[in-house]
Amino acid sequence: MDGKYRLAERIGGGGMGDVFRAEHALAGRSVAIKFLHPELADSREFSARFFQEAQAVNRIRHPNIVDVIDAGVGDQGPYIVMEHLDGESLGMALARFGRLEVDAAVGVAIPVLEALDAAHRAGIVHRDLKPENIFIAFDPGKNQAVVRLLDFGIAKMMDAEGPSLTRTGVVFGTPDYLSPEQAMGDQPIDGRSDLFSLGVLLYEVLTGTRPFRAPTAVATAYRVVNAEVPRLAAAGVTVDSKLEAIVHKLLNKEPGKRFQLASDVVRELDRTIPDATRRASALGRIINVQRRMALSMNSASASGQSSHGADAERLSSSRDRLRHGGPLDLPAVVRVQSSLLGSSGRQSDAAPARTPEPPRPAPGAALSDALRARSESAVQIPPMPPIPRMDPVPTQRSADLRVSEPTKRSADISSRIKKEIRRPSNATVRPFPARFRNQYQVRGPVLRSVDRAIIEEYGKSARDEVVTHMPGQYAEDFRQDSINALVPYELEALDAYMELATSLVLRDLERWRDLGRNAVMGELQSLVRPLISRPSNDVTNIVRRGINTWSRLFTFGSWRVATGPTGRVSLHIGDFDPASLPLRLWLVGMVEETTRKAAGGGVRVTITAGEIGFTSDLACEIVL
Known part of the structure; x- marks a missing residue:
């Protein structure tokens, strides 16, 4: 310059x-x-x-x-x-x-x-x-x-x-x-x-x-x-x-x-x-x-x-x-x-x-x-x-989202976790900010999607290592695989899971956006099917319809869509303070993949605001 x-x-x-x-x-x-x-x-x-x-x-x-x-x-x-x-x-x-x-x-x-x-x-x-x-x-x-x-x-x-x-x-x-x-x-x-x-x-x-x-x-x-x-x-x-x-x-x-x-x-x-x-x-x-x-x-x-x-x-x-x-x-x-x-x-x-x-x-x-x-x-x-x-732990994508048995790679990861992360067995996660506790929920499909993705990508033993460190009141539902898709769960549970998974398994925050993309044709497929079954090249209309589905996954956030003078479509989620950075990245990946499937072509989503967890807004531009 x-x-x-x-x-x-x-x-x-x-x-x-x-x-x-x-x-x-x-x-x-x-x-x-x-x-x-x-x-x-x-x-x-x-x-x-x-x-x-x-x-x-x-x-x-x-x-x-x-x-x-x-x-x-x-x-x-x-x-x-x-x-x-x-x-x-x-x-x-x-x-x-x-x-x-x-x-x-x-x-x-x-x-x-x-x-x-x-x-x-x-x-x-x-x-x-x-x-x-x-x-x-x-x-x-x-x-x-x-x-x-x-x-x-x-x-x-x-x-x-x-x-x-x-x-x-x-x-x-x-x-x-x-x-x-x-x-x-x-x-x-x-x-x-x-x-x-x-x-x-x-x-x-x-x-x-x-x-x-x-x-x-x-x-x-x-x-x-x-x-x-x-x-x-x-x-x-x-x-x-x-x-x-x-x-x-x-x-x-x-x-x-x-x-x-x-x-x-x-x-x-x-x-x-x-x-x-x-x-x-x-x-x-x-x-x-x-x-x-x-x-x-x-x-x-x-x-x-x-x-x-x-x-x-x-x-x-x-x-x-x-x-x-x-x-x-x-x-x-x-x-x-x-x-x-x-x-x-x-x-x-x-x-x-x-x-x-x-x-x-x-x-x-x-x-x-x-x-x-x-x-x-x-x-x-x-x-x-x-x-x-x-360097981040290397990952590889699976062909589908069926739960697989632990592989040698996942066993190596689990071994590396125990060797590299020097925590006592009763280690606790960072306290959830007091101003968000007991007043924000996220729907079961999000928790199920995140949990299944970690199992599929890294193996059940690595996932169990994550759950072991979770607060007791949240760990049991994951351990027993009893997350109910119809039930709203405390956001604190998802925050704890994502934080531990980031530090123990993923190592690279970029992976959350990938896992959000994968969720569209996995755990969330039945939810987004009405949206992606009606292809359209009108991105504004796709996002407007998508909001009806995406917003139901959370009990917080005010969603709106706008089209700028250059034709760029903006998705803005206000009052999104309690959403941590991993959740925001997962959400952006999910929005990106849903829109891509519905548009039948390449869609690029750029985060323009809210790239820090626990800030008031999340905004992104969506370009076909």
Whole structure:
């Protein structure tokens, strides 16, 4: 790109643009490049708002805010070049752990507040604080976890006279994290709005639940404005009374009764949880800093592609291959649908490790020039060496879905499981997020399909190894093969099964999409037969009919189909928060194969939103 950057894979996106991993052609530094959607590039308003992120970051220049390196307009349109981080978003951490320990929660909040304090002093309000916009990264220079605040794409610049509206009546932000003044849409916004959103985040990371969550975005916004602020104890969590008081004050409906400055909150949190070493250690445990340090040292003499955290790299690379369904057509940027009232964009959850940064230049001149024209400057930072990656367990497809007896291959896999996975026999899976427990179900055919596929692909002994580690209340139905196709089961059971199968057997998340495809002519064949027995080349009609079948497999999610101006068909599933990444991939594979059978030809499905488990929406484009 422009002779300066070599584009690699797409790693994320939002309502205004897509993000690609890239490498500086001369320096070899891995970076993240955000492109404005092509259909928005000709709009002066959207272009100005897109570059506003670069201008905002350049104006603040704080170590806890992701750094913007370059910006301009290239052959692919307007772009912003940012540092690429090694770690995971707070959203992914919550998806894995449900909630964080107190030291980790405060360890996340204080750096974010320090970044907000710098932004507010520069006259900038972030307006979109949420777990996906907070990144816990490994800093190899410090050998510790650091926190970065991301995505100033909808930040608001305040004028010298004080708070001002960007546009009267327009709501920016994500529903669960809106302040009351944001939700009302006609109130002035200042830094205290960000502090309310920070209070929502603190409540969520401490309890695993969102304080004003409701079934729809509109209902959530209503509760933000009108509902009583819940106590942490209402979510079954007991913390220091001083910490409880801090969260409660942050969530006050009236801006004048909240903390007035982010720095005030930092001081109170530091007094309440004063041990900075414990906070740093708790953050390090989230992204496994000790393992990253060891891998970095072990690979110090290697050369080749950039370093990755092994687990996060497997997740991101598999997700990106699945999302594109094959080699990336770099000039064609895939649009990511934004969720109601805000975007769901995020930075990469797996990114090359950064080397210690050189001193940052003074704000203003360099980047302002880059925004007016393509900058030819380069940051001379050498690439990090690679970290070895475990190859996925090889698989082979069977001709049909009849249950087979264990083969030598499955016996080898089972043996490898016992040798490689050092768990006690009573090992437990990651706790299902508290905010989803006992209120979401999935129909029996999905569980039966997943179970039969694991048996067919890897043998009954490997499947039994998975079931052995499941919570007792869920294991028996699988062990006795008594899953009833007419019964709704707790989603927690499927989540536990898929998580264990991923870690013990599949190893490669891509396989879930394959198993979803296989299910169409297997366990789900009788359900989809009415759909595939009436071939049509009208993809919109196929998907509309398909929704009647697919949606009945779940007791949650709001499904809709739309056709864009270019003729691309979009399937959007809202309120899909509890669906984990393996389930989302399985579902996309099932949708893809059903549509292909019904269309009688090649169909390609591209995931455009919701590539992280436990996010609010799943969206994809379907092309014949």
